[in-house]
Amino acid sequence: MIKKVAVLYGGRSGEHEVSVRSAAAVMDGLKQLNNLEVLPVFIAKDGTWLLHGNRVAFLPDPNIGGLYLLEGESAGQVLTVDVVFPVLHGPYGEDGTIQGLLELARLPYVGAGVAGSAVGMDKILMKAVLQAAGLPVGEYIWFTATGWTQRKQEYVATVGEKLGYPCFVKPANLGSSVGITKAYNSEELIAAVAEALQYDRRVLVEKMLAGLEIECSVLGNDDPLASLPGQIIPCNDFYDYRAKYLDDRSRLIIPAELPPETTEKVRELAVKTFTALDCAGYARVDFFVQVEEGRVWINEINTIPGFTAISMYPKLWEASGLPFPRLLQKMLELAEERARQTASLKTEYES
Ligand SMILES: Nc1ncnc2c1ncn2[C@@H]1O[C@H](COP(=O)(O)OP(=O)(O)O)[C@@H](O)[C@H]1O
Ligand SMILES: [Mg+2]
Incomplete structure (x- = not known):
């Protein structure tokens, strides 16, 4: 049987x-896989979903089982989707937003569920x-746009006393260093706070963590495995958007050249992070590692990491x-396994 896989890409982000x-x-x-048909679903920046140029939608009704075609010759029909x-x-x-829609539609999907995605992103x-x-995570403080307006001087003083400079200012929800x-x-x-507040109502300020930037790929559901770790050597002052995507001078060292015990510590923490955040399928966990001191800090998890053929996740x-x-x-x-587990749970309660 040919399996139909809808790939969702682009997006309002x-x-x-x-x-x-x-x-x-x-x-x-x-x-390159057999018995598989790919349905490329492009999500435009305004949120419109398009399959080969025609509008399509997933609807929350769990009986539909696929993509509802809104335009074109087959408008009104449903294209079955397996994953x-x-x-x-x-x-x-x-x-977690798309994941919520797919849960309602009862369609198997690759990657973390609603909670893992939402918490991993924030x-x-x-x-x-x-x-x-x-x-182990580094020190940080956070505030809302409203809090910042009301108590800016207090927060600036706290950063000076508690975190020191340089520090990292980030919108709570985003990626790619945007x-x-x-x-x-x-x-x-x-x-920097004014800049970050353009992207989110909530902002965090982190203490700078020195050390190597190490990343580890995780794969699995409730019994996940960690890959060998890799190292990023950014070409800029830090691994910003330019260093990630525009300038090809950043380097990946795969596998990272770490002492064996540090490699093991990274892999173990990657799995623990994945599990603590209730992830599923796959994720990449990023670290700062101080080799001499044997210290490992978790920087973040990416529940949908960069996935070009030369990206860290597949390379590892x-x-x-x-x-x-x-x-x-x-x-x-793994997506189908998780969907089967979910489907087997009781949804009605007998008193
Ligand atoms: N606390 C920190 N100490 C040192 N470098 C940091 C810190 N936080 C972020 N960076 C640098 O900024 C980059 C992007 O930060 P990150 O939190 O990974 O955001 P994103 O989710 O956009 O990838 C990191 O890869 C690293 O180079
Ligand atoms: Mg990152």
């Missing part, structure tokens, strides 16, 4: 372009959950013995 590139690689890889593969980075894609909630699980600034003094801090699996098409195959299987 600052990471739209990155998603388009990741999806191109994913669709290329999926085409949905969201390749959407950032808000309205990686944050850097403030993510750190709170990781701290509660006893996992809206992130490394601030070297209080004036830059104030400008390749280095760990799992080539790109087999990785995709495994991700589809």
